[in-house]
Amino acid sequence: MGGLLRGEVEPGSWLRQDDLAGQLGVSKIPVREALQRLAGLGLLRFESNRGVVLPELSAAEAEENYALRRGIEPQMLERALPRLSIVDFAEAELALEADGLSLTEANWAFHRALYRSSGWERGLSMAEILHVAVAPYVVLYTEYLGGGTDSDAEHAALLEACRRGDTEAASALLLGHLDHAQQALVGFLEAKES
Template sequence: MATADRVQAQIMDKMLRGEFAPGSWLRQDELAARFGVSKIPVREALQRLVAIGLLNLEPNRGVVVPHLTAAEANETFELRRSIEPLLLERSIEQLTIIDLAEAEMALGEVGGSVPASNWVFHRALYRSSGWERGLAIVHILQVAVAPYVALYTEGLGGAQQSDAEHRALLELCRSKDLPGAMMVLMDHLQHAQTVLADFLDGGLGDG
């Protein structure tokens, strides 16, 4: 893996885990020291992340993790609702014992990052679709949605409902019930989107 690719993956992972919070400025020299590389691959990685919408470039100021907004929440969840059902539809009949076990383990993780576990859970259910490009898009969306998932589960009391919906989805996937799984997935995403957009529209977001 090229150095810039590795740095990009590391930044995305830290965003997924909440280590780079919304509003954080990502400085090339600090990241280079942190990852033990020169500034050149860091600059390339940041440019790529700006290009795919995970970071914002502020002229004369630098690169910043986007603030939370209702518009961003709606866009990201709408995209998830458009793409993830396609992957689930293609994967549900192909799910292996390993896929299901990994999804179940993600639900049982405690003390870690909820958004990171959320990605592990959904990835396990979608990867048997065979759509590598689609899975890569969902990964980007999961990184983008990570601070919203953290807000929903940890700040807005959505953890219990989200966990219940994930467990219901897993059982429906285990029994190969595609209509039921699709309904739970869509309701799961729609509910989180509605709660977040209503909260952020109320002017209570971080910017």
């Protein structure tokens, strides 16, 4: 299941309930319930009498994804900024070093560390969904095409602005970061679609 956040499940692939049940050593019932939860999150789709599929993401949907992130993440950051603790900074720092974490896991761990003190449970959950939804494509984009190296620099700059308590700068850096990531991924997907 964590494979979803790691972007390891290929979009368009079918999740066989008996297989998952076997791997986990349980019956299909709890497996199906977990899959329904993920379907509620919008990460999977049930197709009647055919099973569960990981939906593919169009360029337009990726664009929507980042637009929604721009709508909610800066609010969370601004709200969290004055309350950020040394623990939050340490967690963000650790995510930048990214030991033992996949690229997409580290990505979300970094952002979450900066947002968590906002106290917005629903916003955090929505942001996580948006991160997970693009994970397989971010993996594709960065690992196969060598993109995303400037993402690290942007993360570092954002963290630094947060350390200074500079709300204006941090908010602007986050928006720019999201713009860049959107541009890269949407471009990648548009090329792939044509």
